[in-house]
Structures are given as C-alpha cells and as structure tokens.
Amino acid sequence: MxxxxxxxxxVLAWGFxxxxxxxxxxxxxxxxxxxxx
Amino acid sequence: MAALAFLDRERTIxxxxxxxxxxxxxxxxxxxxxxQAYAFSVFNLPMTKLLGISQPGPxxxxxxxxxxxxxxxxxxxxxxxxxxxxxxxxxxPRRAMFTAALCWxxxxxxxxxxxxxxxxxxxxxxxxxxxxxxxxxxxxxxxSTLIKWFPDRPGMATGMAIMGFGxxxxxxxxxxxWLMRQFSTATHVGVAETFIVLGLVYFCFxxxxxxxxxxxxxxxxxxxxxxxxxxxxxxxTENVFVYDALKTPQFWLIWWVLCLNxxxxxxxxxxxxxxxxxxxxxxxxxxxxxxxxxxxSLFNMGGRFFWASVSDYIGRKNTYFVxxxxxxxxxxxxxxxxxxxxxxxxxxxxxVIFSMYGGGFSTVPAYLRDxxxxxxxxxxxxxxxTAWSMAGIFGPVLVNYxxxxxxxxxxxxxxxxxxxxYVMAVLLVIGFICxxxxxxxxxxxxxxxxxxxxxxxxAEGG
Numbered sequence: 230m231x232x233x234x235x236x237x238x239x240v241l242a243w244g245f246x247x248x249x250x251x252x253x254x255x256x257x258x259x260x261x262x263x264x265x266x
Numbered sequence: 267m268a269a270l271a272f273l274d275r276e277r278t279i280x281x282x283x284x285x286x287x288x289x290x291x292x293x294x295x296x297x298x299x300x301x302q303a304y305a306f307s308v309f310n311l312p313m314t315k316l317l318g319i320s321q322p323g324p325x326x327x328x329x330x331x332x333x334x335x336x337x338x339x340x341x342x343x344x345x346x347x348x349x350x351x352x353x354x355x356x357x358x359p360r361r362a363m364f365t366a367a368l369c370w371x372x373x374x375x376x377x378x379x380x381x382x383x384x385x386x387x388x389x390x391x392x393x394x395x396x397x398x399x400x401x402x403x404x405x406x407x408x409x410s411t412l413i414k415w416f417p418d419r420p421g422m423a424t425g426m427a428i429m430g431f432g433x434x435x436x437x438x439x440x441x442x443x444w445l446m447r448q449f450s451t452a453t454h455v456g457v458a459e460t461f462i463v464l465g466l467v468y469f470c471f472x473x474x475x476x477x478x479x480x481x482x483x484x485x486x487x488x489x490x491x492x493x494x495x496x497x498x499x500x501x502x503t504e505n506v507f508v509y510d511a512l513k514t515p516q517f518w519l520i521w522w523v524l525c526l527n528x529x530x531x532x533x534x535x536x537x538x539x540x541x542x543x544x545x546x547x548x549x550x551x552x553x554x555x556x557x558x559x560x561x562x563s564l565f566n567m568g569g570r571f572f573w574a575s576v577s578d579y580i581g582r583k584n585t586y587f588v589x590x591x592x593x594x595x596x597x598x599x600x601x602x603x604x605x606x607x608x609x610x611x612x613x614x615x616x617x618v619i620f621s622m623y624g625g626g627f628s629t630v631p632a633y634l635r636d637x638x639x640x641x642x643x644x645x646x647x648x649x650x651x652t653a654w655s656m657a658g659i660f661g662p663v664l665v666n667y668x669x670x671x672x673x674x675x676x677x678x679x680x681x682x683x684x685x686x687x688y689v690m691a692v693l694l695v696i697g698f699i700c701x702x703x704x705x706x707x708x709x710x711x712x713x714x715x716x717x718x719x720x721x722x723x724x725a726e727g728g
Contacts, residue, residue, distance in 0.1 A: 235285050242291035242478060246298060246430070253436030254567075257560045264550075264557030264613070 273476075275358030280480035286415040286488065288478055293408030293427035295475025296363055299468040300370060300404040301434015303343075304563075306336050306393070308442045312455050316384060319455060327386055335393050337658075342398020344655030347406050351648025352508050354403060355641075359411040359479045366404030367472035373397025374465030381458035402648070404472070405431065409631045410644035414482055417640075418491045421582070421632040425574025428628035432567035438464075497706065500583060504712035505639030511646045516637050516707050519700045523586055524630050525653035525660075526697035530593060530690045531623030533661030537669070537683075538562055538616070544679040545604040545612065558613065565617045566624040573625025574632065582633035583704055589622040590698035597691040601684040627654075637707055664689065 271277065310332050317323045354362040376392030379385075408427050416423035445463055449456020487493060497503050511517045534541065539555040550558065577585040596615045603611035630650065635643045665686050672682040 231283060235283070239285060239287055242288050245474060246291045246294040249437050250294070250298060250430070250433050253433060253438075253440065254564070256440045257436045257564055261557045261560035261564060264554045264561055266554070266557075 273358070273361040273364050275356075275361070275481065278358055278360045278479060278481050279483050280486070282483075284480055286482075289408070289412055289415045289480070290423065290426045292359075292363075292475040292478035293412055294430040295478070296366060296404045296408060296472050297427050297430030298434045298437060299472050300366070300401050301431040302438035302442075302464070302468070303336065303339055303397075303401055304432070304435035305438040305442065306339070308439050309457060309460075312446060312457050313381070316381065316455050316457065319453060325384075331386060335389055338390055338394025339398040339401060340658050341655055342395050343401040343405065344652045346399040346402030347648035347651040348402075349648075350399075350403055351406055351645030352642070354407050354648065355410060355508070355645045358481065359407050360476045362403055362407035363472060363476035363479060366400045366407060367469050367476065368400070369396050370400030370404060370472065371465040371469035373400055374461045374468065378458040378461035378465070381461065402651070405651070406644050406648045408475075408479065409647055410640065410642075411479060411481055413631065413635050413640055413643055416488070417493060418488055419575075419578050420635055421574040421577040421629060422571075424631040425571040425628040428574070428631075429567055429570040429624075431627075432563070432570050432624055435563065436567070500581070500704070500706050501636045502639055502707060502712075504709075505641035506637075506646075506707060506711050507713050508642040508645040508649070510711050510713075511638050511642070512649065514638075514707050514711055516704055517646070517650070519704050520630065520633060520637070521650055521653045522700040523697055523704075524626060524650060525657045526693050526700070527586070527589055527593075527623065527626035528654055528657035529661040529664070530597070530693050530697075531620060531626070531661070532657055533663075533665035533686075534616075534690070535562070535566075535620070535623070536662050537665050541683055542612070545683060546607065546609055547680060549607070549609060558616075561613070562616055562620045565621040569621025569624035570628040572621065574628035577629045577632060582629055582636055583701060585625070585629050586633070586701045587698065589626060590694045590701060593619060593622055594691045594694045594698070597687045597694065600687045601681070604680060604684070637704075639712075641713070 310329055313332055314322045314326055314329060317326045322328075373392045373394075373396040376396060377389045378392075380388030380392055409424055412423040412427055413420045442460055442464065445460040446456045449459035494501070494503055506514070538559050539552075542550045542555045542558045543552065573585060573589075580588075596619050600612060600615050603609075603615060631643060631647050634646050634650065638646050665683075668686045668689060669682045672685060673679060
C-alpha cells in the first residue's frame with residue numbers, strides 16, 4: 230500500500246515538471262528544425 | 267509566525283520510506299521557473315512599443331534601456347547567492363524556496379505595475395533587484411539538498427536541477443509569446459497582464475516544489491551505499507566552513523575554472539544568431555539562425571545533465587579537463603569550418619561547445635562538494651556564482667569588442683569572428699592550467715568534528 234502511494238507520488242511529481250518541460254523541448258525542437266529546412 | 271512554521275528545517279526532515287526521487291522534481295519546480303530569465307528577451311521588443319503599440323512611439327523605452335533589466339537580474343543573482351548562501355544553508359530548503367518564490371513572483375508583479383505606470387525604474391527594481399534575489403536564492407536552494415540525498419551520484423542529481431534552469435526558457439518563451447497574444451488588443455500591448463499571470467503561475471509552481479522538498483534524516487544513507495571512511499584523492503569526508511573555503515587556493519582556482527568556462531560560452535551564446543549568418547552569408551538565413559540558437563539551447567540543457575552525470579564516473583577534475591581540452595580544439599576548428607564553408611562542421615562544433623558550457627554549471631556543485639564537504643556546499647556554491655556574474659560581463663564584451671575592432675579594420679564579416687575563437691581557445695587553455703593546480707584542501711581548513719556536529723545538530727536534528 231505504502232509502495233503504491235510512493236509510486237503515485239513519483240508519477241505525479243515527475244509528470245508535474247516533465248510535461249511542461251517536454252512541451253518546451255518539443256517547441257524548441259520544432260524551431261530548431263528550421264536550421265535544416 | 268506560527269503559520270510559517272511549516273517552513274522550518276526540522277519540519278522538512280523526511281519520514282522513513284520517503285523516496286529520494288521526489289527531490290529532483292522539487293528542485294525542478296524551482297529551476298524551471300527561474301530559468302525564465304534566459305527567455306526575458308521575448309519581452310524586449312513588445313516593451314519598446316507600449317505607447318506606440320504598432321511601432322515605438324515618442325516616450326517609448328529603448329532596447330538599450332531594457333537590456334539593463336536582464337543584466338541587473340543576473341548581477342543580483344550572483345550577489346544574493348553570495349550574500350545569502352549561508353542563510354539558505356542553515357534555514358533549510360523549504361524556507362529558501364518559499365522566499366525565492368516570493369521574490370521571483372513579486373518581481374513580476376512589481377514589474378507589471380511598472381509597465382502599467384510606464385515607469386522603468388520599477389521594472390529595474392522588480393525584475394532586476396527583487397527577481398534577481400529570487401534567482402539567486404532559488405538557484406542554490408535545492409543544490410545541497412540534492413547532494414545530501416544522492417551521495418552516491420551527486421553530479422547526476424545536481425545536473426538534473428541545473429538542467430531545469432536551462433530548460434525553463436523553453437517553456438517561458440512560447441508561453442510568454444502566447445500570453446502576450448491573448449492579452450494584446452489594437453490599443454494595448456499585453457505585457458503587464460503577461461507579467462501578472464507568469465508571477466502567479468510561477469509562485470504556485472515553486473510552492474509545489476517547496477511542499478515536496480525534504481531533507482534526509484540524520485545518518486540516512488541510500489540503500490547499499492557505504493560512505494567512504496576517509497578522504498581519498500580530491501574527495502573529502504570532512505567539511506570546510508563557508509568563510510574558511512574562501513581562504514583556500516582551491517576555491518579561487520575553481521572560481522577561475524568556472525569563470526573561464528562560462529566566459530568562453532556566454533559571449534558566443536549572445537552572438538550565435540548573428541555569427542552563423544555572418545560566417546555563412548546567404549546560406550544561413552535569419553530563420554535558420556533562429557533554429558541554430560534553439561538547437562544550441564537544447565545542447566546547453568542536455569549537457570547539464572549529461573556531463574554532470576559523466577563526472578560521477580570520471581571525476582570532476584577530469585570532466586573539466588575534457589571541457590578545456592576539447593573546447594580549445596573545437597574553438598580552433600570553428601574558423602576552419604567557415605573557411606571551407608561547412609555549416610555542418612560549424613553546428614557540430616558549437617553543439618559540443620554549448621553542451622560543455624552547460625556542463626560547467628552543473629558539474630561545479632559536485633566539484634565543491636568533493637573539495638569542501640557537504641555541510642556548507644550550498645553557501646560555497648553561492649559564493650562561487652560571482653564567477654558567473656563576472657563572466658556575464660567579460661564574455662559578451664570580449665566577443666563584441668573583438669568583432670567590432672576587426673570589422674572597423676577592414677576584416678570581412680565572415681572572418682571577423684576568427685580572432686575571437688582563438689581568444690576563447692586561449693581562455694580555455696588558462697582554465698585547463700587552473701584546473702591542473704587544484705589539489706585536495708589542506709587539513710587545517712577542515713571544521714573540527716565537535717564544531718561540525720554542533721552546527722549540524724540544530725540544522726538536522728531540530
């Protein structure tokens with residue numbers, strides 16, 4: 230039970246920072262692609 | 267003040283079973299927010315048209331005046347990190363993160379008033395001074411906490427947080443542009459509203475980090491990790507008091523190591539777009555140059571995690587040897603890439619250079635921890651960040667001055683950066699020498715065991 234709660238906390242915490250960061254990285258990658266067009 | 271008791275250091279001691287992998291996201295909550303600083307330039311152009319709306323009108327601010335906002339922010343980052351490092355270390359990460367959130371979001375809100383009232387000094391005071399304090403406190407606050415949770419992988423742990431500082435601009439830049447578009451009308455530029463929204467969002471985001479963060483209980487060690495019983499090589503098991511660290515030659519050698527590594531990167535970073543277009547006229551368009559800058563930012567961010575993690579295996583000193591040796595070779599190769607017209611070689615060289623620029627920032631906290639111990643590493647790191655402030659002035663001035671000198675003496679724009687590259691290579695050679703002189707700290711600087719325990723007791727135990 231405690232292990233499940235820990236795993237959920239980890240998913241929530243990493244998702245909280247990971248999702249916006251991934252969005253920012255994707256936006257920057259799309260911008261960077263212009264170098265090769 | 268009882269309402270603020272949850273900020274106390276003793277209230278942040280982790281309960282048994284707390285996962286240390288929750289600490290990197292807590293650190294990222296802060297670093298992703300303060301990393302916005304790298305994207306502040308997206309406001310520059312709109313802020314020159316607050317009165318004229320479609321174009322700068324009479325009384326509108328000039329770009330040169332606006333440039334001071336970012337410079338002040340970086341200056342106060344270094345100053346606050348140096349002045350408040352010890353307070354951050356002794357007050358605990360939660361109080362420090364809370365203070366950073368107040369300063370950082372307060373800076374945005376004060377700047378919003380400055381935009382409404384069209385009063386530039388309020389923005390200097392808001393984003394520059396108050397925000398700068400938020401930057402400094404926020405930057406150093408999670409570092410020593412991460413090092414204490416990851417004694418087995420300190421480089422990787424701090425690399426994750428400091429990677430967030432590089433990545434914050436990736437989020438802030440498109441978000442700010444989108445917000446300004448939402449708030450803009452035919453008669454109004456939506457900068458102030460964007461500042462308010464960013465200030466509030468960043469406060470909430472940073473407070474999540476402050477809520478999650480914990481310090482390990484006294485004596486806690488990761489499973490299966492056996493701390494070394496005595497100092498080996500450059501890695502000490504002792505602690506050096508923050509102000510005693512300043513008396514050691516090691517601190518100043520590492521100060522120069524960081525300063526020179528940053529100087530070599532930061533000057534070129536600001537000129538990356540113009541440089542790529544001028545070295546390859548007609549081949550690299552302004553749109554492609556913007557893509558080049560984006561790509562370099564990705565390598566800057568990725569390098570922060572990659573190199574700091576690598577340093578856990580090859581050692582900090584060797585990692586900086588790689589930065590300086592490889593950087594020297596690459597800077598010397600860049601003019602050749604221009605001469606043979608190879609954009610691919612140019613991009614490849616700079617990709618590695620910028621990864622090492624980012625790596626320099628993220629590897630240094632673990633380097634300090636190796637040399638001076640974990641007790642005051644955050645405060646010592648704060649002092650060391652003055653090297654960043656110094657490099658922030660030296661680097662751009664050096665690059666701009668040498669380029670302007672060459673152009674005014676008839677050198678073609680395509681070759682105007684060649685001397686700059688060779689100067690950067692020389693700086694890296696000097697950095698290599700400084701790094702070579704780093705030896706283990708003399709035992710007379712170590713804190714006495716009783717003193718260290720007495721200082722640690724109220725901080726860690728209650």
